[in-house]
Each structure stands twice: as C-alpha cells, then as structure tokens.
Amino acid sequence: MPNMRPFRFGVITESAPSREQWISLVRKVEDLGYATFLLADHFVNEFPPLVALMAAADATKTLRVGTFVFDNDFRHPALLAKEVATLDLLSGGRFEIGMGAGWHRPEYEQAGLPFDRAGVRINRLEEALNVIKQFFTEETVTFAGTHYTVADLKAFPKPLQRPHPPILIGGGGKRLLTLAGREADTVSLHLKVNDSGTVDASEYTEAALAQKVEWVRQAAGERFESLELNLLINRVIVTQDRQQAAEEYIRERGRPGATAEQLLANPYMFVGSIEQIVERIQQLREQFGISYFVLDADYMEVLAPVVARLAGA
Structure with missing residues (x-):
C-alpha cells in the first residue's frame, strides 16, 4: 500500500520586476492555499534563492519557503548549512532545503566551473549532506572526504x-534516487536529464515513474513509509476536451510521432x-x-480550485 500522506502543493518561480511585485506574488501564493514557495538555483535565473526567500518569508505568515533545488556545486556545504540555519531561524522555522547534484552544463561553462561526470557530482553531494547534517545537529563539524x-x-x-529543516533531494537516475531514499525527508522524482541536456521520451511514462519509486523504496527500506514523494508538474491545461487539448499541444510543439494518448498518460502534465x-x-x-x-507560478491560479479541494486531504 503506497504512503497516503496529505496532499501538499507548491509554487516555483524565478523572479519579479520589483520588490512590490515580489511581495504581491508570494502573498497571493499563500492566499491561494499553497504550502510552499520555491526557487531554483541557477545562474541563468534572475534571483538567487537565499536572499529572495528571506524576503518571501518576511512578507508572509504561514507559507513555507524553500529551494528546488540548491546546486551543490555552487557553494561549500559548511557555508550553505550556516546560511540555511540562519534563514530557518529568521523565518520562524519555515524553510525547506532542496538539494541536487547539478545538471545544467551551460551555466557551469559560463561560470567557469568544471562539469564533472554525474557520478562525481553525486559523490560530492553525498559528502555535502554529511557536512550539512552534522552542522545542524552537532556542536562542531569534523569531516574528511574526497571532496570536502x-x-x-x-x-x-x-x-x-x-x-x-526538511531535506528534499531531487533526481531522475538510480544513483541519485538511491541517495535520496537513504538521506532525504522528501524525494522529488524528476525526469532524468542527459549530460547533453536532453530527456529521453521513455522518461515521460508511468512505467519510468514506477521504476523511480521502486529505486527509492529499495534504498529507504523501513523508512520508506515516512518519506514524502514529489513531482514537478511541467504543464497544466484546464479544458473540457482532453483529447482536443492534447492534439493541439502536440501540433503547437511540433512533436511528430507523439500521440494524444501518450501525452495524456504523462504523469508530469x-x-x-x-x-x-483532481482524479x-x-x-x-x-x-x-x-x-x-510543485508547479510553475504561471499555473498557480488555474490550479487553485484543485488546491482548494485537495490541500491537506
């Protein structure tokens, strides 16, 4: 029997044109009943997460804020742990720390950072989690690894x-999801992105999603039932005619060979x-x-009736 935790919904965004619009945005997210307000961690995004999320927390009362997700390669874990602890303290305990191994090669190249193979990046993330958890729970941190x-x-x-703070780890491959099953409180089941930045068509299927859940289950063991599982939803289309909407989407996106049935079975849409x-x-x-x-801010209002029906249920 799968874990039947209460539903939660989150909104992810990048920035806003002004302070006033940023505050207006996060307050609307809270008013619509979403549980979390999230920022990704990319050089190609306008707002870096920590400063912007502190402003979001300060402008709201109950909304939880978090990262989706920190790129581990951008900061030393000891510094990140100190920053996160500060934000959690100043937000009244409303921060959720999302961690990932990094995947977007172009920004590594633009910033002059080495883009190591996936196994090295995941090893580095595993060591970083050790440092971060020690920082949160021990008086002092002592750690000696390959990378830190x-x-x-x-x-x-x-x-x-x-x-x-709750730790979310997101990933699409077996190695990263195995780490998430062992170490995370929330596991985000992502599409697996190849080093070239592409995603294989097979990733958009329920069969692939089931395999990811099984990897997490095997790694988590007895703690699996306590884990929260997450999906990032890439698109929301509210319509009375699913078939027609799917066919139009395929035509607009120019996806020869794709069928409406495949798109409608995509768990990320x-x-x-x-x-x-709702069903x-x-x-x-x-x-x-x-x-x-979790979904992009562009869809938060159209999905609001669903959130009102299901949040907390």
Whole structure:
C-alpha cells in the first residue's frame, strides 16, 4: 500500500520586476492555499534563492519557503548549512532545503566551473549532506572526504526546526534516487536529464515513474513509509476536451510521432477539467504514493480550485 500522506502543493518561480511585485506574488501564493514557495538555483535565473526567500518569508505568515533545488556545486556545504540555519531561524522555522547534484552544463561553462561526470557530482553531494547534517545537529563539524575536509568547525546558529529543516533531494537516475531514499525527508522524482541536456521520451511514462519509486523504496527500506514523494508538474491545461487539448499541444510543439494518448498518460502534465485533474492527482497518490506537487507560478491560479479541494486531504 503506497504512503497516503496529505496532499501538499507548491509554487516555483524565478523572479519579479520589483520588490512590490515580489511581495504581491508570494502573498497571493499563500492566499491561494499553497504550502510552499520555491526557487531554483541557477545562474541563468534572475534571483538567487537565499536572499529572495528571506524576503518571501518576511512578507508572509504561514507559507513555507524553500529551494528546488540548491546546486551543490555552487557553494561549500559548511557555508550553505550556516546560511540555511540562519534563514530557518529568521523565518520562524519555515524553510525547506532542496538539494541536487547539478545538471545544467551551460551555466557551469559560463561560470567557469568544471562539469564533472554525474557520478562525481553525486559523490560530492553525498559528502555535502554529511557536512550539512552534522552542522545542524552537532556542536562542531569534523569531516574528511574526497571532496570536502572540515576540521572542528563550530556549528552555529542552529536552525529552529529540529533536528533540521526538511531535506528534499531531487533526481531522475538510480544513483541519485538511491541517495535520496537513504538521506532525504522528501524525494522529488524528476525526469532524468542527459549530460547533453536532453530527456529521453521513455522518461515521460508511468512505467519510468514506477521504476523511480521502486529505486527509492529499495534504498529507504523501513523508512520508506515516512518519506514524502514529489513531482514537478511541467504543464497544466484546464479544458473540457482532453483529447482536443492534447492534439493541439502536440501540433503547437511540433512533436511528430507523439500521440494524444501518450501525452495524456504523462504523469508530469495535468490535462483536463478540474474534476479530471483532481482524479488524476488522487490516482498518482494511490498508485505511487506521490502527495506533493510543485508547479510553475504561471499555473498557480488555474490550479487553485484543485488546491482548494485537495490541500491537506
């Protein structure tokens, strides 16, 4: 029986043209009933996450803020842990730390950072998590690994949430999802992005999603039932005619060979009436145990009736 956790919904965005519009945006997210407000961590995005998320937390009362996800290669884990603990403390314990191994080669090249093979990046993330968790839970941090060495570093301040803010790890391949199953509180089941930046068509299927859940289950063991599983939804189309909407989407995107049936079965897209989308979300929880859904701010208002129906249920 999949884990039947209550539904949560989150909004991810990049920036806003002004302080006033940023505050207006995050307050609308809160008013619409979303649980989290999230930022990705890319040089190609306008706002870096930590400063912008502190402003978001300060402008709201209950909305949780977080990263989706930090690129581990952009910061030393000891510094990141200190920044996160500070943000969690100053936000009243409303921060969620999302971590990833990095995947977007062009920004590495633009910033002059080496883009190591996936195994090296994942090894580095695993060591970083060790440092970060020690910082949150111990008085001092001492760690010696292949990529990081920390010696008797005083670990302060402490986050308000104990033992630490919830940790989300996102990924699409077996190695990263195995790490997530062992170490994360929330596991985001992503499409697997090749080093070339492409995604294989097979990734958009329920069969591929089921395999990812199984990798997490095998790695998590007895703690699997306590994990929260997440999907990032790439597109929301509210319509009374699912078939027609799918066919139009395929024509607009120029995807020869793709069928409406394949698109409608894509677990990373919601297409249909509000009632059909509600049923699809319920089915994803019943079949896979997925209860936390994140979508771009462009879709937050159109999905708001679904959020009102399902959030917390």
